[in-house]
Amino acid sequence: xxxxxxxxxxxxxxxxxxxxxxxxxxxxxxxxxxxxxxxxxxxxxxxxxxxxxxxxxxxxxxxxxxxxxxxxxxxxxxxxxxxxxxxxxxxxxxxxxxxxxxxxxxxxxxxxxxxxxxxxxxxxxxxxxxxxxxxxxxxxxxxxxxxxxxxxxxxxxxxxxxxxxxxxxxxxxxxxxxxxxxxxxxxxxxxxxxxxxxxxxxxxxxxxxxxxxxxxxxxxxxxxxxxxxxxxxxxxxxxxxxxxxxxxxxxxxxxxxxxxxxxxxxxxxxxxxxxxxxxxxxxxxxxxxxxxxxxxxxxxxxxxxxxxxxxxxxxxxxxxxxxxxx
Amino acid sequence: xxxxxxxxxxxxxxxxxxxxxxxxxxxxxxxxxxxxxxxxxxxxxxxxxxxxxxxxxxxxxxxxxxxxxxxxxxxxxxxxxxxxxxxxxxxxxxxxxxxxxxxxxxxxxxxxxxxxxxxxxxxxxxxxxxxxxxxxxxxxxxxxxxxxxxxxxxxxxxxxxxxxxxxxxxxxxxxxxxxxxxxxxxxxxxxxxxxxxxxxxxxxxxxxxxxxxxxxxxxxxxxxxxxxxxxxxxxxxxxxxxxxxxxxxxxxxxxxxxxxxxxxxxxxxxxxxxxxxxxxxxxxxxxxxxxxxxxxxxxxxxxxxxxxxxxxxx
Amino acid sequence: xxxxxxxxxxxxxxxxxxxxxxxxxxxxxxxxxxxxxxxxxxxxxxxxxxxxxxxxxxxxxxxxxxxxxxxxxxxxxxxxxxxxxxxxxxxxxxxxxxxxxxxxxxxxxxxxxxxxxxxxxxxxxxxxxxxxxxxxxxxxxxxxxxxxxxxxxxxxxxxxxxxxxxxxxxxxxxxxxxxxxxxxxxxxxxxxxxxxxxxxxxxxxxxxxxxxxxxxxxxxxxxxxxxxxxxxxxxxxxxxxxxxxxxxxxxxxxxxxxxxxxxxxxxxxxxxxxxxxxxxxxxxxxxx
Ligand SMILES: Nc1ncnc2c1ncn2[C@@H]1O[C@H](COP(=O)(O)OP(=O)(O)O)[C@@H](O)[C@H]1O
Ligand SMILES: [Mg+2]
Numbered sequence: 001x002x003x004x005x006x007x008x009x010x011x012x013x014x015x016x017x018x019x020x021x022x023x024x025x026x027x028x029x030x031x032x033x034x035x036x037x038x039x040x041x042x043x044x045x046x047x048x049x050x051x052x053x054x055x056x057x058x059x060x061x062x063x064x065x066x067x068x069x070x071x072x073x074x075x076x077x078x079x080x081x082x083x084x085x086x087x088x089x090x091x092x093x094x095x096x097x098x099x100x101x102x103x104x105x106x107x108x109x110x111x112x113x114x115x116x117x118x119x120x121x122x123x124x125x126x127x128x129x130x131x132x133x134x135x136x137x138x139x140x141x142x143x144x145x146x147x148x149x150x151x152x153x154x155x156x157x158x159x160x161x162x163x164x165x166x167x168x169x170x171x172x173x174x175x176x177x178x179x180x181x182x183x184x185x186x187x188x189x190x191x192x193x194x195x196x197x198x199x200x201x202x203x204x205x206x207x208x209x210x211x212x213x214x215x216x217x218x219x220x221x222x223x224x225x226x227x228x229x230x231x232x233x234x235x236x237x238x239x240x241x242x243x244x245x246x247x248x249x250x251x252x253x254x255x256x257x258x259x260x261x262x263x264x265x266x267x268x269x270x271x272x273x274x275x276x277x278x279x280x281x282x283x284x285x286x287x288x289x290x291x292x293x294x295x296x297x298x299x300x301x302x303x304x305x306x307x308x309x310x311x312x313x314x315x316x317x318x319x320x321x322x323x324x325x326x
Numbered sequence: 327x328x329x330x331x332x333x334x335x336x337x338x339x340x341x342x343x344x345x346x347x348x349x350x351x352x353x354x355x356x357x358x359x360x361x362x363x364x365x366x367x368x369x370x371x372x373x374x375x376x377x378x379x380x381x382x383x384x385x386x387x388x389x390x391x392x393x394x395x396x397x398x399x400x401x402x403x404x405x406x407x408x409x410x411x412x413x414x415x416x417x418x419x420x421x422x423x424x425x426x427x428x429x430x431x432x433x434x435x436x437x438x439x440x441x442x443x444x445x446x447x448x449x450x451x452x453x454x455x456x457x458x459x460x461x462x463x464x465x466x467x468x469x470x471x472x473x474x475x476x477x478x479x480x481x482x483x484x485x486x487x488x489x490x491x492x493x494x495x496x497x498x499x500x501x502x503x504x505x506x507x508x509x510x511x512x513x514x515x516x517x518x519x520x521x522x523x524x525x526x527x528x529x530x531x532x533x534x535x536x537x538x539x540x541x542x543x544x545x546x547x548x549x550x551x552x553x554x555x556x557x558x559x560x561x562x563x564x565x566x567x568x569x570x571x572x573x574x575x576x577x578x579x580x581x582x583x584x585x586x587x588x589x590x591x592x593x594x595x596x597x598x599x600x601x602x603x604x605x606x607x608x609x610x611x612x613x614x615x616x617x618x619x620x621x622x623x624x625x626x627x628x629x630x631x632x633x634x635x636x637x638x639x640x
Numbered sequence: 641x642x643x644x645x646x647x648x649x650x651x652x653x654x655x656x657x658x659x660x661x662x663x664x665x666x667x668x669x670x671x672x673x674x675x676x677x678x679x680x681x682x683x684x685x686x687x688x689x690x691x692x693x694x695x696x697x698x699x700x701x702x703x704x705x706x707x708x709x710x711x712x713x714x715x716x717x718x719x720x721x722x723x724x725x726x727x728x729x730x731x732x733x734x735x736x737x738x739x740x741x742x743x744x745x746x747x748x749x750x751x752x753x754x755x756x757x758x759x760x761x762x763x764x765x766x767x768x769x770x771x772x773x774x775x776x777x778x779x780x781x782x783x784x785x786x787x788x789x790x791x792x793x794x795x796x797x798x799x800x801x802x803x804x805x806x807x808x809x810x811x812x813x814x815x816x817x818x819x820x821x822x823x824x825x826x827x828x829x830x831x832x833x834x835x836x837x838x839x840x841x842x843x844x845x846x847x848x849x850x851x852x853x854x855x856x857x858x859x860x861x862x863x864x865x866x867x868x869x870x871x872x873x874x875x876x877x878x879x880x881x882x883x884x885x886x887x888x889x890x891x892x893x894x895x896x897x898x899x900x901x902x903x904x905x906x907x908x909x910x911x912x913x914x915x916x917x918x919x920x921x922x923x924x925x926x927x928x
Contacts, residue, residue, distance in 0.1 A: 030436075036435075141615045144611075203757060206750060283470075308458065337737050342737055342748050
């Protein structure tokens with residue numbers, strides 16, 4: 001028996017004869033398809049295992065020191081670590097939550113409940129969908145323009161005050177830039193959550209004389225909360241993993257002298273770095289000092305733990321509520 | 327005004343007018359929500375303004391011969407050879423698609439047509455985890471694992487990055503994107519079509535190839551277009567594993583290192599405290615950004631068209 | 641804020657419209673509908689309906705599905721405002737006030753005209769919170785004895801109190817379908833409305849639950865005017881004082897179906913001696 005091509009099988013299979021041949025080709029097709037999935041999963045597995053193996057020399061012996069240490073010029077330095085990156089990434093997450101979350105949820109509620117399918121709303125929706133596809137490095141340019149350079153618009157609307165307020169190349173600038181970057185994600189997921197609120201609940205509230213804002217507060221927000229939270233967690237995880245915009249707004253890769261505690265707000269308008277930037281930096285240092293490969297791997301493990309924790313919380317949250325609501 | 331106010335059961339218009347305070351409050355809240363929605367529009371306008379205003383200076387002042395036909399991309403020396411970046415962008419994107427299209431679509435077909443619900447419940451979150459992996463991690467993986475273990479066996483060098491290495495890394499990054507858009511497209515194919523085919527005695531593979539895939543073709547195309555757009559804009563994987571630092575000689579071989587548009591931008595902005603260099607270096611950043619922005623925007627708009635076509639069909 | 645407060649606030653006097661009692665024998669008119677048409681975009685769902693709804697009566701809307709009963713009912717408390725494409729022409733007066741006057745606030749209207757929906761839609765909260773919802777948003781009462789009274793009275797009127805008094809803080813979704821619908825009635829009563837609109841309140845319920853709600857409606861009539869949509873003719877005959885029969889006109893050119901009011905009369909007349917042949921066909925089961 002020969003393996004026939006899928007096309008032939010399709011033609012013959014449709015009228016039901018030569019069943020055996022169909023089986024073989026069908027099985028082959030399934031095997032090919034399955035192998036695509038298996039390869040993807042294998043890549044993921046290799047990536048995780050290889051990284052953890054590389055990171056082992058740092059993490060197995062000095063986890064705590066590594067988490068508390070700072071950028072150093074030699075990989076065997078006792079004080080080498082990622083604390084400065086954790087500081088930057090932590091505050092980036094905070095700024096995203098503080099700005100993208102309320103603005104995104106407000107926008108989603110406007111579009112779903114207030115906008116009445118107007119032309120303007122359609123334009124806003126289109127804009128949001130396209131913003132979601134803008135490369136992250138372009139957002140970096142926006143951050144550079146708005147928060148770092150003392151820019152003007154057409155020469156007369158000065159934006160210099162923004163750069164003054166953020167301190168230029170600072171965590172604040174980075175956080176705001178990334179908040180803008182993830183805003184479309186927050187809006188789109190929140191819109192889906194708002195749309196999923198049963199119309200019966202909305203009508204019930206309106207029928208009892210609730211105003212629109214009361215309906216939103218008492219029905220939409222409680223019901224959509226898990227979905228909105230899921231979207232925000234995904235957005236935070238995305239923001240924490242981004243590096244390109246940070247490079248554009250001027251994250252520091254070399255000597256950063258301060259190593260503030262996480263909650264020390266005095267560092268927010270200072271020079272900064274973040275976990276992904278540290279990884280990039282150490283990867284590039286490995287030519288000079290090969291030990292930095294392991295340091296970079298260890299920093300990756302720290303970053304992955306943060307990102308995956310946020311992601312998995314989001315996914316679990318969503319699955320749990322999907323199941324509960326059938 | 328017909329009868330006096332004393333008739334029992336009568337009602338005045340004013341009684342139904344609602345408290346002005348409440349009406350005002352509602353209007354205020356609605357305005358606040360509107361402003362939140364407007365932020366996106368303002369952001370878009372600012373992106374376009376920022377790109378155009380700085381790129382305009384570049385386009386006005388640059389010696390155009392330095393953007394075409396020079397030996398490479400040396401922005402700090404005033405040499406901005408765009409073909410260098412475009413060729414590298416094309417290569418990495420092409421290689422990325424060669425990786426992502428079969429893997430992503432295959433995974434999507436398996437998940438949508440073969441996997442049992444219990445398998446799906448495990449497999450989908452795993453793909454979502456892959457989707458959540460930051461690109462710096464893939465840059466590291468491409469440079470330190472793919473280069474020596476894969477690229478070295480297909481004619482490349484294992485010890486450093488190249489467009490081939492970066493392309494594979496970018497491809498892995500876009501697998502979940504292709505998979506999720508393709509799966510959505512296949513899920514949108516009505517069950518009745520599948521059942522009609524199965525009712526004629528067709529087997530699963532036949533139904534998939536002859537019925538489901540043709541019906542979902544718009545969505546599959548869309549998944550590739552969006553993935554191309556994503557690959558063109560991917561920065562960090564190419565920055566780390568593309569095999570070039572702040573400058574690149576024009577090359578047509580994927581085995582060489584080079585800079586794509588976004589990685590050129592990142593390398594221009596990194597390292598030093600300020601974007602410095604000869605006169606237009608800073609503006610060149612925005613010029614490249616503008617080209618990249620317009621390219622990805624065009625692709626996304628086309629991709630959207632295809633996605634919408636799927637929606638209208640069913 | 642109550643109507644009295646509004647009046648004393650000094651409203652523009654030219655908008656003070658009143659209706660008198662028309663004749664001593666007739667009960668007060670609650671809704672006076674004249675030539676009312678409702679459109680969804682270009683599609684006309686109801687054409688030129690005219691009828692009067694009287695106080696302390698149960699008015700039933702019957703007719704085949706899709707003839708615009710729900711559409712008309714949802715004009716009575718401006719629920720159609722929530723559908724962007726919906727548009728209303730003609731006149732609809734509530735105690736003499738034009739409900740579609742630009743000065744009328746739909747929220748205020750809905751606080752006076754309660755609604756019970758086809759599918760029971762309790763909020764996924766406690767039984768108590770469901771009943772408290774209306775009074776709270778209307779600012780009628782805060783938590784405390786006054787609110788507890790409202791909750792108890794409303795649940796009693798809805799004949800649900802005895803079944804739930806020991807589990808007021810349980811989730812309302814744990815109730816049976818019939819109990820949920822009675823909770824929705826209690827919830828609507830709690831704002832002390834003047835009118836109750838009910839859109840096929842029993843269509844999702846079993847016969848026993850249906851009977852309970854029908855019995856309940858007889859009691860509610862003393863306090864409220866009720867408009868009920870039903871496609872169950874026996875139900876209309878059992879509970880209502882007046883019945884409006886709607887049907888659809890099929891427009892052969894555009895192939896659209898427009899709802900029309902065929903006949904409106906006392907229920908007794910409608911079921912024993914209808915004047916329109918179409919009504920007769922429908923109530924005798926020859927059509928629909
Ligand atoms: N939101 C809407 N948009 C457009 N058409 C609608 C909408 N709601 C109802 N219709 C149409 O209006 C007509 C009357 O509907 P409805 O009032 O629900 O009828 P009934 O309650 O008598 O069954 C139907 O043809 C229906 O399709
Ligand atoms: Mg109806």
